[in-house]
Amino acid sequence: MPECPFANLLDPDIYAQGMPYEALQKFRQAGPVVKMDDPLTGVPYWAVVGQQELDYVSKNPALFSSALRSSFPMEHPQDMVDLIxxxxxxxxxxxxxxxxxxxxxxxxxPKRVDSYEPAFRAHAKRILDNVVARGECEFVEEVAAELPLIAILELLGVPLSDRKQFFDWTNTMIFADDPDMATSELDGQIAAGDCINYALQLAAKHRSEPMNNITGALLDGEVDGEGISEEDFAWMFILILVGGNESTRTVISHGMRLLMEHPEQLQYLVDNPAKIPAAIDEILRFNTAFIQMRRTATQDIELGGQAIKAGDKVILHYHAVNHDEAVFGDDAMQFDVRRAERMPKLAQQVRSFGIGQHFCIGSHLAQLELLVMFEEIIPRLRKPQANGELEYIRSYFVNGIKKMPIRFEASH
Incomplete structure (x- = not known):
């Protein structure tokens, strides 16, 4: 059995210089389920790095719970799990x-999401108009972050004038592991508190001026004949905000990075724009936005040849699974925008949105945003290349890029 290259997949330092592709391949060779220690928390866990095993865990919530210790891979006090x-x-x-x-x-x-396409495209054109004449930009904040944030704020009923505030709150909440993005976990909690207060003000506004959007749907919905509490709404608001904003920003950033690193593939898409939708499936596969999630075993069970005990921590490593050679072939670690041409069911094999009952509810929205953005970026930002140092987020949860200055030739 191959020696695993490092001891802990839940150490943010191993992701600080980008995804450790070769190291993850060794985990797959040792897998599909690998016993791991976590010296940072003292809580050992099982890392699931094979697709078949990840699917089994995801589709059996009675055996692998999201509620007992939450779906988040980090350790939190039990009262925080139960109360928040x-x-x-x-x-x-x-x-x-x-x-x-x-x-x-x-x-x-899908019908409601598809209706947003004209507005999304108008936003995307404006975003590109703002940078294209300069021939350079800081791609993450000026391009990748804009449409996902605008879209999710519009759907939540937040005025665009508050956009920068939400950009900062989201960064602070999700990047507490990165010393450049947030000074402490306390800052993340303060940002979450600010978001909750904002959400509660929106809820009050909805009572006097009903909104036909996600906020309205949540506040008007009922579970077992009872409306959702304002506390439930506020935390759901944060989840949708972060999930709908950060993940798509990350995929757009990595997609641009990959196309710059493979200029011949970028040129193929310039020449064949009808192939962009299939290329997005490969972008999603190659660099998953959320690296890993957690489940907790509810009983003793065998998985991937390993004896898992009730109460054990189980980590689903989507990034490793998306490069599974057993599924994607011997070239699984190579980026190829034409992969779908020889693998017509590529989209069904990608696990970037998860699988099973927790399959990403906003996947159709994310795919529309990705399609619109790349259909606007690819013909207009010609021959893009790095224009300074690329900085990754130090996180084992979100596979983010912090800064990516680029230069390019403009095409109007």
């Missing part, structure tokens, strides 16, 4: 999960 995290659907098990998800789902139906 339990209010968001990502940390719920059946039957409550399905009841709450049904309310949120109404705001994300």
């Amino acid at each position: 995290f339990s209010h968001t659907i990502i940390n719920m098990d059946p039957p409550r999960h399905q009841k709450v998800r049904r309310i949120v789902r109404e705001a994300f139906t």
Whole structure:
């Protein structure tokens, strides 16, 4: 069995210089389920790095709970899990999960999402107009972050004048592990508190001026004949804000990085714009926005040849699974925008949005944003290349890029 190259997949330092692709391959060779120690927290865990095993865990919530210790891979006090995290659907098990998800789902139906396309495209054109004449930009904040944030704020009923505030709050909440992004975990809690207060003000506004958006759908929804509490709404608001903003920003940033690193593939998409949708599936596969999530075993069970005990921590490593050679072939670690041409079911094999009951409820929204942005970026930012140092987020949760200055030739 191959020697695993480092001891702990939950150490943010191993992701601080980008995804450790070769190291993760060694985990797959040692997998599909690997016993790990976590010296940072003292809590050992099982790392799931094979697709078949990840799917089994994801589709069996009675055996692998999201609620017992939350879906987040980091360690939190149990009272925080019970009092705070339990209010968001990502940390719920059946039957409550399905009841709450049904309310949120109404705001994300494909028909409703598709209706946003003209507005999204107008935003995307304006975003590119703001940078294209300069021939250079800081891609993450000036391009990648803009449409996901605008879109999710509009859907939540937040005025665009508050956009910068939400950009800062989101960064502070999600990047508490990165010393350049947040000074402490306390800052993250303060930002979450600010977000909650904002959400409660929106809820009050909805009572006097009803809104036809995600906020309205949540506040008007009922579970077992009872409306959602304002506390539940506020935490759901944060989850949708972060999930709908940060993840898509990350995929756009990494997609641009990959296309710059493979100029011949970028040129192929310039020449064949109809291939951009299939290329987005490969971008999603190659650099997953959320690296890993957690489940807790509810009983003793064998998984991938390993004896897992009730109460054990189980980590689902989506990034490792998306490069599984057993699924994607011997070239799984190579980026190839034409992969879908020889693998027509590529989209169904990608686990970037998860699988099972917790499959990302905003996946259709994210894919529309990615399509619109890359359809606007690819023809207009010609021959892009790095224009300074690329900085990654130090996080084992979000696979983010902090800064990516680029230069390019403008095409109007």
